[in-house]
Amino acid sequence: MTDVAALDAADPLRGLRERFALPDGVIYLDGNSLGPPPKAAFAELERAAREEWGQGLIRSWNAAGWFTLTDSLGDRIARLVGAAPGETVVTDTTSINIYKVLHAALALRPDRSVILAEADSFPTDLYIAEGVAASRPGTGLRLAASHEPIESLIDARTAVVLINHVDYRTGVLRDMAALTARVRAAGALVVWDLCHSVGALPIDLNAAEADFAVGCTYKYLNGGPGAPAFVFAAQRHHAGLVQPLSGWWAHAEPFAMASKYRPAAGIRRLLCGTQPILSLRALQAALDVFDEVDLAELRAKSLSLTGLFIELLDPLCREFGLRIVTPRETQRRGSHVSVAFEHGYEVMQALIARGIIGDFRAPDIMRFGFTPLYLRHRDVLDAAKALADILQSGAWREPRFAVRSLVT
Amino acid sequence: MTDVAALDAADPLRGLRERFALPDGVIYLDGNSLGPPPKAAFAELERAAREEWGQGLIRSWNAAGWFTLTDSLGDRIARLVGAAPGETVVTDTTSINIYKVLHAALALRPDRSVILAEADSFPTDLYIAEGVAASRPGTGLRLAASHEPIESLIDARTAVVLINHVDYRTGVLRDMAALTARVRAAGALVVWDLCHSVGALPIDLNAAEADFAVGCTYKYLNGGPGAPAFVFAAQRHHAGLVQPLSGWWAHAEPFAMASKYRPAAGIRRLLCGTQPILSLRALQAALDVFDEVDLAELRAKSLSLTGLFIELLDPLCREFGLRIVTPRETQRRGSHVSVAFEHGYEVMQALIARGIIGDFRAPDIMRFGFTPLYLRHRDVLDAAKALADILQSGAWREPRFAVRSLVT
Numbered sequence: 001m002t003d004v005a006a007l008d009a010a011d012p013l014r015g016l017r018e019r020f021a022l023p024d025g026v027i028y029l030d031g032n033s034l035g036p037p038p039k040a041a042f043a044e045l046e047r048a049a050r051e052e053w054g055q056g057l058i059r060s061w062n063a064a065g066w067f068t069l070t071d072s073l074g075d076r077i078a079r080l081v082g083a084a085p086g087e088t089v090v091t092d093t094t095s096i097n098i099y100k101v102l103h104a105a106l107a108l109r110p111d112r113s114v115i116l117a118e119a120d121s122f123p124t125d126l127y128i129a130e131g132v133a134a135s136r137p138g139t140g141l142r143l144a145a146s147h148e149p150i151e152s153l154i155d156a157r158t159a160v161v162l163i164n165h166v167d168y169r170t171g172v173l174r175d176m177a178a179l180t181a182r183v184r185a186a187g188a189l190v191v192w193d194l195c196h197s198v199g200a201l202p203i204d205l206n207a208a209e210a211d212f213a214v215g216c217t218y219k220y221l222n223g224g225p226g227a228p229a230f231v232f233a234a235q236r237h238h239a240g241l242v243q244p245l246s247g248w249w250a251h252a253e254p255f256a257m258a259s260k261y262r263p264a265a266g267i268r269r270l271l272c273g274t275q276p277i278l279s280l281r282a283l284q285a286a287l288d289v290f291d292e293v294d295l296a297e298l299r300a301k302s303l304s305l306t307g308l309f310i311e312l313l314d315p316l317c318r319e320f321g322l323r324i325v326t327p328r329e330t331q332r333r334g335s336h337v338s339v340a341f342e343h344g345y346e347v348m349q350a351l352i353a354r355g356i357i358g359d360f361r362a363p364d365i366m367r368f369g370f371t372p373l374y375l376r377h378r379d380v381l382d383a384a385k386a387l388a389d390i391l392q393s394g395a396w397r398e399p400r401f402a403v404r405s406l407v408t
Numbered sequence: 409m410t411d412v413a414a415l416d417a418a419d420p421l422r423g424l425r426e427r428f429a430l431p432d433g434v435i436y437l438d439g440n441s442l443g444p445p446p447k448a449a450f451a452e453l454e455r456a457a458r459e460e461w462g463q464g465l466i467r468s469w470n471a472a473g474w475f476t477l478t479d480s481l482g483d484r485i486a487r488l489v490g491a492a493p494g495e496t497v498v499t500d501t502t503s504i505n506i507y508k509v510l511h512a513a514l515a516l517r518p519d520r521s522v523i524l525a526e527a528d529s530f531p532t533d534l535y536i537a538e539g540v541a542a543s544r545p546g547t548g549l550r551l552a553a554s555h556e557p558i559e560s561l562i563d564a565r566t567a568v569v570l571i572n573h574v575d576y577r578t579g580v581l582r583d584m585a586a587l588t589a590r591v592r593a594a595g596a597l598v599v600w601d602l603c604h605s606v607g608a609l610p611i612d613l614n615a616a617e618a619d620f621a622v623g624c625t626y627k628y629l630n631g632g633p634g635a636p637a638f639v640f641a642a643q644r645h646h647a648g649l650v651q652p653l654s655g656w657w658a659h660a661e662p663f664a665m666a667s668k669y670r671p672a673a674g675i676r677r678l679l680c681g682t683q684p685i686l687s688l689r690a691l692q693a694a695l696d697v698f699d700e701v702d703l704a705e706l707r708a709k710s711l712s713l714t715g716l717f718i719e720l721l722d723p724l725c726r727e728f729g730l731r732i733v734t735p736r737e738t739q740r741r742g743s744h745v746s747v748a749f750e751h752g753y754e755v756m757q758a759l760i761a762r763g764i765i766g767d768f769r770a771p772d773i774m775r776f777g778f779t780p781l782y783l784r785h786r787d788v789l790d791a792a793k794a795l796a797d798i799l800q801s802g803a804w805r806e807p808r809f810a811v812r813s814l815v816t
Contacts (some may be wrong), residue, residue: 021462030466037462045457045686046450053633054429054445058438058765062813066633093681095655096504103543121665122680127669131652135511137545143667169665192614218682225461225474226684245540247503248532257553257577257770259527261535273501273532274626277633279684280454357466362665405470 002308004377012297017374019108019289020222027379029358032196032336032369036220041285049282069280070271076287080295081213082192082204088232089267090283091249091275094195094216095124097231098162100243100270101212102132103190104233105160106139107242112159112188117228118150119143122168124194129162153181158188165203166196166334169361171326173197173334180208195219200302200335200371202295205232212237220335221290222393223283231270237254238266252406289373301372302335305380309337309368312384320391325365336369349401350390356383410716422706423616425782427697435787437766440604440744440777443630449693456689465712477688478657478679484637484695485629488703489602489621490612496640497675498691499657499683502603502624503532505639506570508651508678509620510540512641513568513597514547515650519595520567527551530576533601537570559590566596573611574604574742577769579734581605581742588616603627608710608779610703612713613640620645624669628743629698631691639678646674655680661700663757698783707782710743713788717745717776720792730790730798733773758798764791 008014021037022028028036052060061067074088081088091097094139102115115129126143135142142158144150150163161183176192183190192213197203199220205213213232217223233241242263248254249271252262263269306326316322325338341347344366353398358368368383390396416422429445432435436444441680460468469475482496489496495767499505510523523537534551541549548565552558558571563647569591574581586687592597600621605611607628613621621640625631641649650671655663660670671677712736724730749755752774766776776791798804 023463023465026465028465034461034466034469036465037457042454042457042462045453049445049453049632049690050429053442054450055431057431057434057436057444058442059760060633061442065538092500092504093655093683095657095681096500096653099653109516121667123665123667126667127654127656127659130669131654133649135652137544216682224457226466226682226688227684227686242542244539244543245507246535247501248535249503251531251535255770257531258634259534261538273503273637274624274634275501276635276637276684276687278690279687280634282457306612309749353469359466362663364639387680390710403662 001053002311003122008148011301011376013293013301013372014376016292020374022374025355027356027383029368029370029383031222031371032219032367033359034218034225035220035286035371037224038222038286038289040097040288040381041224041282042280044285045278048165048278054318059228061374066277069277070275071268072214073280073284073287074267077198080198080203080290081215081232081248082206083232084235084343086266087235089228089343090217090228090230090280091271092228094193094214095128097214097229098125098128098191098193099132100245101191101214101231101233102129102160102162104237105191106136106213108189108240109159112157113138114140114142114157115160115162116142116144116150116153116158120146120167120169121162122164122193122195125164126163145241154183154186154188156187158186160189160191160192162193164193164196166298168196169274169338169365171334171336171338171369173332176203176210177208180210186355198264199290200275201299210234220287221283222280224279227279227283227301233267233270241269243270243365245272249273262400280368293373295334302370303330303333305349305370305372305375305377306333306335306337308377308380312381313339316388316391317397335371336367339368340364340365341366343396346396346401347387347390350396350398351386353401354386357385409787410719412789415712415785419709421701421709421780421786422784424584424697424700425784429781430782434763434765435791437764437776437778437791439630439779440627440775441767442608442626442633443628443674443779444692444698444782445632446630446694448696449632449658449690452689452693453686456686467536469569474685477685478683479676481688481692481695482638482675485606488606488611489623489640490614490699491640492614492643493670494674495643496638497678498625498636498688499679500636500640502601502622502637504653505622505637505678506533506536506601507540508653509599509622509639510537510570512649512651512786513599513620514540514544514643516597516645517567517794520565521546522565523568523570524552524558524561524566525570528554528575528577529570530601530603531570535568537773555559559587562591562594562596564595566594568597570599570601572601572604576604577746579742579746581740584611584618585616587661588618589750592617595807604744607698609707614642618642629691630694632687635687635691636683641675641678646677649677651678653680657681663746701781703710706780710778711738711741713778713783713785714741714745714786716788717778717792720789721747724796724799732741743776743779747774747776748772749774751804754804754809755795755798758804758806761809762794773789796802
């Protein structure tokens with residue numbers, strides 16, 4: 001049996017758990033969907049509301065740096081994704097940012113007309129790609145079927161490849177460098193969706209020569225529910241960057257009140273309208289935590305946690321027919337473990353009733369997210385024990401666990 | 409001399425001032441740009457952060473109603489704009505919502521190709537209209553020049569007219585019923601931008617048979633810096649509503665994780681991605697204040713405040729060449745008074761230095777917003793006195809008042 005106490009005692013990140021407000025009696029394995037609040041976020045929100053909003057009022061647009069928070073927070077995320085300063089902004093939602101960069105990519109490849117994505121992609125990526133294709137005559141959307149390698153579909157008509165770094169359903173981690181090289185060699189551009197990897201493992205967009213990326217800040221980054229997303233564009237594309245959501249925050253002189261649009265220089269071209277400052281301040285407090293984090297240590301701990309969980313689940317797989325969907329090879333694994341089981345919905349509800357919170361994705365996937373910032377090996381052990389007990393006792397068969405809720 | 413004490417004593421809304429956190433020594437005349445915090449917003453933010461986010465974690469998407477806040481807050485704004493339940497959602501930014509409804513309107517009028525707007529419109533409306541036109545081959549943007557009545561340009565090619573209810577620069581209030589009737593008689597659709605009217609005066613979109621509307625929640629609604637905007641679509645258009653920002657929140661079954669987009673029924677088609685919940689909670693507290701407000705009383709007080717300010721400014725106009733740009737006819741006046749003056753920038757900085765906060769819009773407009781929820785007639789008098797003193801003493805000539813800041 002693994003000595004979880006020894007692993008936790010040797011964990012270089014163990015001190016970070018204290019930075020988070022976690023409810024008593026909960027083992028939180030859903031930080032891959034919504035991260036918990038860093039304690040500092042409460043104080044920061046109060047300060048922003050009472051001082052900046054209440055005392056500073058309109059003056060805070062200048063005095064408190066509200067107008068450039070999109071950029072300053074973007075530059076802090078840059079360190080986590082391997083971007084240079086001035087290549088990332090925090091703004092809008094992942095969906096809207098995908099829309100912007102797909103349009104931008106298509107405009108950069110006017111002789112090509114196909115958006116290539118995966119049928120198993122995170123759904124909103126596909127919905128937005130559909131919206132882009134439908135609104136641009138002649139643009140097509142081509143989807144790689146399950147288990148069909150997307151790289152095998154890249155051809156001379158491919159303008160842009162939209163791909164998830166970690167698959168939300170399976171937890172598969174893609175080889176960013178290899179796939180980006182393959183896309184670029186074919187003359188196409190790549191958009192990486194980092195929603196399920198940023199904040200959980202090291203990312204190096206510029207080392208991979210990636211073109212565009214988007215990502216979410218409320219999962220592993222712990223920015224708060226619905227906190228604005230980020231978008232990255234490699235500096236070499238900035239001069240030619242056009243996107244149709246050309247709002248006033250993307251204007252070269254937003255306060256000149258000119259009637260004609262003239263795009264800002266650089267990454268601000270990917271902005272659009274006024275951003276929710278209070279939510280951005282909570283995100284800022286969440287990013288402060290990462291200032292102390294060595295991403296290699298983060299990754300090592302993540303793999304240790306997910307590896308332990310997989311090891312503990314193996315006997316349950318044999319006994320109850322659970323199937324671990326997430327790869328065992330560490331270089332192909334993100335920071336969550338997905339387990340297929342016919343009664344996964346009910347089992348997950350039974351776990352949640354015991355304070356072990358993961359989530360479920362249709363049709364049959366239980367997801368367990370292991371955030372290295374605040375989870376311990378003993379949490380992994382306790383979660384696995386509870387899962388074993390629920391399966392062995394049949395506790396998941398209680399009718400209340402079959403009730404479906406709107407958001408699962 | 410007007411007896412401001414008597415006017416304030418007779419003000420039926422006088423009790424509402426206590427609901428707001430206003431700094432000492434400030435007369436805040438910029439609620440038309442960023443409303444001040446309702447005191448309840450502080451408690452609501454803290455509750456949402458500590459309890460919903462911190463204790464509820466992912467469970468709050470269901471348990472705290474996060475997923476339907478777009479709709480529930482939209483229905484509360486509906487009362488303020490004359491919409492029926494299910495016709496309004498709070499989401500994204502004004503700019504992005506304009507993008508959605510312009511696309512939707514163009515799709516509803518496939519035999520027409522022109523977006524008509526005003527050259528003096530709020531700039532982001534024009535920038536977005538440019539973005540829509542540029543991304544839709546064959547679509548044109550036509551602008552009415554200053555002082556050219558936009559209605560005179562409506563013709564058989566006009567698909568949609570985008571117009572501001574209150575002009576941000578001049579404070580002119582448009583006749584919504586008359587202009588909407590004119591647009592509809594010509595077979596076109598109308599998009600009303602309510603940013604500078606909502607929360608300051610009664611609006612009746614459905615009585616006017618308006619098609620679409622957008623508006624901001626951080627000005628007269630006091631929802632907090634950058635709080636998400638709202639968008640209205642008349643129920644009769646819902647079945648045919650298509651817009652290209654087709655993100656997962658607009659899906660008929662967002663948690664079915666289908667790979668194909670299928671639009672939700674009704675107004676949720678105008679949603680896109682995940683919204684910033686903390687900012688929405690502050691907005692909710694701000695909307696609570698309006699539950700007690702009779703909009704006819706609000707309008708009467710607004711006109712009383714702006715009328716008094718205009719009356720007090722008349723002697724300064726004669727003496728110093730100030731020019732009141734906002735109409736004197738009450739039916740053509742919004743809730744702010746705009747004053748043109750060559751040295752308006754410096755004068756406004758001198759006023760701000762004395763705690764009287766309005767703003768400046770290029771090239772020469774000082775704007776004074778009069779929010780009836782928390783301003784008193786004596787504030788109007790004090791502001792006018794300070795303005796007179798600054799002009800008479802020449803205090804605005806101090807070099808520090810000429811320093812330009814990023815956000816004016």
